[in-house]
Amino acid sequence: MKLFFYNTLTRKIEEFRVKTSKIAKLYTCGPTVYHYAHIGNLRTYIFEDLLRRTLQVFGYKVIHVMNITDVGHLESDEDSGDDKIILSALREKKTPLDIARYYENFFLKDCNSLNLLKPTIICRASEHIEEIQYMIHQLIDKNYAYIIDGNVYFDVARFNNYSQLSRAKLHDLSSNSRVDFDHRKKNQKDFVLWFSNSKFQNQIMRWDSPWGRGFPGWHIECSAMATKYLGEYIDIHCGGVDHIPVHHTNEIAQSDACFNHQCVNFWMHGEFLILDKNKMSKSKNNFLTLTNLKEYGFDPAHYRYLCLGTHYRSQMLFNFESLKMAKSTLESLKNRIIDWKSELKNKNADKSIAGKKKEYLNRFYAALSYDLNIPTILSVLWEFVKDGEISVNDKLSLINEFDLILGLGLTEHIKPELSEYLIQLIKKREELRKQKKWNCSDKIRQEIENSGVMLKDTENGTDWYLKY
Numbered sequence: 245m246k247l248f249f250y251n252t253l254t255r256k257i258e259e260f261r262v263k264t265s266k267i268a269k270l271y272t273c274g275p276t277v278y279h280y281a282h283i284g285n286l287r288t289y290i291f292e293d294l295l296r297r298t299l300q301v302f303g304y305k306v307i308h309v310m311n312i313t314d315v316g317h318l319e320s321d322e323d324s325g326d327d328k329i330i331l332s333a334l335r336e337k338k339t340p341l342d343i344a345r346y347y348e349n350f351f352l353k354d355c356n357s358l359n360l361l362k363p364t365i366i367c368r369a370s371e372h373i374e375e376i377q378y379m380i381h382q383l384i385d386k387n388y389a390y391i392i393d394g395n396v397y398f399d400v401a402r403f404n405n406y407s408q409l410s411r412a413k414l415h416d417l418s419s420n421s422r423v424d425f426d427h428r429k430k431n432q433k434d435f436v437l438w439f440s441n442s443k444f445q446n447q448i449m450r451w452d453s454p455w456g457r458g459f460p461g462w463h464i465e466c467s468a469m470a471t472k473y474l475g476e477y478i479d480i481h482c483g484g485v486d487h488i489p490v491h492h493t494n495e496i497a498q499s500d501a502c503f504n505h506q507c508v509n510f511w512m513h514g515e516f517l518i519l520d521k522n523k524m525s526k527s528k529n530n531f532l533t534l535t536n537l538k539e540y541g542f543d544p545a546h547y548r549y550l551c552l553g554t555h556y557r558s559q560m561l562f563n564f565e566s567l568k569m570a571k572s573t574l575e576s577l578k579n580r581i582i583d584w585k586s587e588l589k590n591k592n593a594d595k596s597i598a599g600k601k602k603e604y605l606n607r608f609y610a611a612l613s614y615d616l617n618i619p620t621i622l623s624v625l626w627e628f629v630k631d632g633e634i635s636v637n638d639k640l641s642l643i644n645e646f647d648l649i650l651g652l653g654l655t656e657h658i659k660p661e662l663s664e665y666l667i668q669l670i671k672k673r674e675e676l677r678k679q680k681k682w683n684c685s686d687k688i689r690q691e692i693e694n695s696g697v698m699l700k701d702t703e704n705g706t707d708w709y710l711k712y
């Protein structure tokens with residue numbers, strides 16, 4: 245079966261092809277480690293994880309590279325404002341390196357708790373200054389960059405089709421009022437490859453260079469590291485939609501100018517998460533982190549499940565009502581799976597109608613292969629979960645296959661152990677029920693349920709599940 249993805253570059257859904265047989269080279273823009281990731285950022289990484297899992301399920305060996313921006317990203321995505329990490333260091337009275345490593349660790353823990361597959365290579369900008377400088381040299385040699393007052397700028401006018409990804413008009417781009425005027429630039433849309441003689445005299449993380457002691461611009465790190473680890477042909481490059489107008493537009497200009505050809509085949513972008521009608525943004529100070537969600541009693545898996553319900557190219561409206569719904573849906577699915585497993589132990593698996601399982605699998609692959617239609621996959625999942633014509637055995641095997649993509653760890657769920665105290669209470673209640681002492685048994689039931697354990701009276705005795 246073929247794979248089809250929406251390519252931002254062409255604005256079309258296209259058949260996915262790789263340059264090297266059965267190897268998919270994937271680059272995903274990583275975090276700027278100056279603050280906790282908000283759940284909007286994490287939504288993008290979940291989308292990239294779904295993409296990576298899909299490529300693997302379709303038989304590709306995926307080489308996945310993700311960068312960590314620990315220097316050079318200014319407040320604006322363009323060349324204005326202060327360095328985000330330096331600002332955090334001043335705020336928290338720590339060194340920039342301490343800030344960067346602290347938030348990097350936190351970010352990687354968040355990824356782990358969301359069950360995101362770890363990239364093959366995670367690379368930090370500050371550890372690739374040599375590669376970055378080498379690329380800048382090449383751009384200067386090829387006349388795509390110019391040096392002025394110790395800064396190096398990419399000359400946008402020299403690069404044909406600069407706006408191919410954003411499709412913005414050049415004069416629209418240069419009228420961006422958020423960006424400070426820089427008299428050194430030939431064109432205000434030119435962007436910095438290397439800062440040395442800039443307004444950032446207090447920059448702590450600086451390196452020697454032929455153009456002056458300084459630090460790289462943000463965009464060049466991705467071009468330098470992507471091509472170092474993946475070569476000059478990259479199958480897919482991803483990020484959030486906010487990267488389209490500046491960061492990815494500049495990456496294309498740098499890489500394609502350096503190698504004299506198109507370096508990235510597919511550009512894929514995840515849409516925003518919208519919180520109370522405002523874009524989630526740290527700068528507006530109205531953002532939620534995974535830790536916040538945990539404090540409100542949600543597991544990372546509940547958030548992951550919520551994200552699966554909205555296609556990655558649609559904006560996702562976040563509120564706690566929908567997160568609660570996601571939690572109870574996922575928990576009820578987990579309880580069903582636990583029931584199926586014990587059913588399997590207690591009796592022989594019943595028979596399925598031939599071909600039904602295959603039909604569900606076909607629908608799964610069809611939805612997955614057409615631009616990661618995960619919401620459809622969830623509805624197919626709930627159809628077979630409730631389908632009385634297929635066996636528990638088949639249901640468990642379908643759950644296994646679906647979960648390779650969904651990444652919810654569905655089959656790993658086992659019935660949590662109860663404390664000895666609760667086990668004794670359940671036994672006592674069973675005794676009282678045999679003696680038809682309903683009032684007393686109801687009181688015990690209430691006590692057990694107050695501790696979060698729900699009871700179910702069955703032919704084989706009392707069963708229980710966790711309240712959600």
Ligand SMILES: [Zn+2]
Nearest residue numbers: 273274466491
């Ligand atoms: Zn990037």
